[in-house]
Amino acid sequence: MSILDRLLGRHAQTETRAATIENPTVPVSADNFMEFFGVDVGPLPSVSIDQALQVPAFASAVLFLSRSLANLPLHAYRETKDGAERLGGKVQKTLNEAPNAEWTSFSLRRYFWQQVFTVGRGLIWVEELGGSQFALWPLDAAKTTVARRNGKKTYTYEGKTYPADEVIDVPFMLRDDQLRVRGPVKLANDPLSVARAMARYAGGYFRGGGVPPLALTTGPLPAGADAMQRALRDQHGAIKAAVATGSHVFPVAPGYDLKEVGYDPSKGLLVDGWRFVIEEIARVLNMPPVFVGDLTHGTFTNTEQQDLHLVKHLLAQWAKALEEEVNLKVFKRSRTGRYAEHNLDAVTRGLLKDRIEAFARGIQTGQIMPDEARALENRPPDKSGAGAKLYIQGATVPLGAQPAKTTTKGGADDPGNPDQQPDA
Incomplete structure (x- = not known):
């Protein structure tokens, strides 16, 4: 015991320190560590x-x-x-x-x-x-x-x-x-x-x-329980009034602060x-x-x-x-x-332009008949019966099956035509 303690009449006290800071009442396992802080980690409902x-x-x-x-x-x-x-x-x-x-x-x-x-x-x-x-x-x-x-x-x-x-x-x-x-x-x-x-x-x-949870804190001077309750009631009333009137500003009780939590x-x-x-x-x-x-x-x-x-x-x-x-x-x-x-x-079906072009290509290559293309567009068949046939462009023929040229006398293909003679 020190001299100051003896003069002031203090009694000796023995300081006791814990060997560890762990609290045995608080679970720290990986399964329930977050639950201690209020976070639900169980299965979703x-x-x-x-x-x-x-x-x-x-x-x-x-x-x-x-x-x-x-x-x-x-x-x-x-x-x-x-x-x-x-x-x-x-x-x-x-x-x-x-x-x-x-x-x-x-x-x-x-x-x-x-x-x-x-x-x-x-x-x-x-x-x-x-x-x-x-x-x-x-x-x-x-x-x-x-x-x-x-x-x-x-x-x-x-x-x-x-x-x-x-x-x-x-x-x-x-x-x-x-x-x-x-x-x-x-x-x-x-x-x-x-x-x-x-x-x-x-x-x-x-x-x-649109107001997140807030905490009401006192200023430099502490406030009693009754004063804190009055300040809370005043603050709730101010926030509700601001919401009801659509105002973005509301007063804070003097000596208190609002903090977002x-x-x-x-x-x-x-x-x-x-x-x-x-x-x-x-x-x-x-x-x-x-x-x-x-x-x-x-x-x-x-x-x-x-x-x-x-x-x-x-x-x-x-x-x-x-x-x-x-x-x-x-x-x-x-x-x-x-x-x-x-x-x-x-x-x-796609766009109308794309459909018409696809139908035209199918008809010209002999893959579909005109009546079949009209049926896909919910249109009636050709009454003449020509739409129930397959068509192919005349310029497209198998290789080696080109038709022989026919010449007419005096025509453009006639060798005797003076227009076909070479210039002198």
Whole structure:
């Protein structure tokens, strides 16, 4: 003990220091270190279909794909010795116009594809009406149980069981048991959950007038609890009044300061996060982001090429899946040369100038007949019958088959013509 301590009557105190600064009550493992600071590092919550459709990018993708595929004409054909012949009558009307007494072909197929890109499976019951007549009825895939009984697949909907050969089934992605499916909502659960979290954050931010979280601090002199509460109430009132009046300026209690402790959307990379979510949703559905409304990589020069990419790598594949199901379930395995096929020409038509030039080139090279070109433009055939023939330019002939020149007396090719004599 020092002399000063003895004079002041102080008692000796023993200083105790901890061997380590670690607090045993605070977890410092990699798993829960961030949780100590209030950051949730657990799995993202599961997103339902209704919640997923509240994300504008996903809803836009589902609407675009379902409408585009439903808009494709679906025709029935029969193979003949002269080539494919389009079927008419009730088969054509059922497939491409009115599948039953309640649904149009467009509305039924739009609902069907909406189920594929949300639930993960589209189902249509083929009702046999006798002979070659049939009707198509949509089933709610979310309420349909798919099972295998005695080795055969069955579909149970609203208490009725249908065999597999009566149900058109196009899954988004089959699971290992070949019965259940993986839908795009489940596959894109994390991006959709992030999108919903960003929407909630942005909504809360702008709902509060665009003011980030603030901290009210005192000046050089400390303030008591009651004074701090009064200052908080005054500050809340000032901010609310500024928001209500649209003012960008509000007073601060004397002797206090406001400091920002939150992040505004620009610092939180909200815009970049939204763009990333759009790209992830487009990636799950395998579609170009430009068709989900993201024009970051879309220009006037590559628009037509993106249309071709959409048809080649997306629409054509899903159209093929539905065609084969229709062929198997409607026309059966022994379909006697009958089959269904979508017409993709309407999507890849391009500009009028490009179409006319392509038709002219095809007609002049003998690849298509004029009536066939007119049919592609929904125009009637030539009544004279000349449009039902193949043509080729007269100047284009096989090598060595050029016609011999014919001369006429006194003509330009006549050697006796004085105009053909050389000058003296």
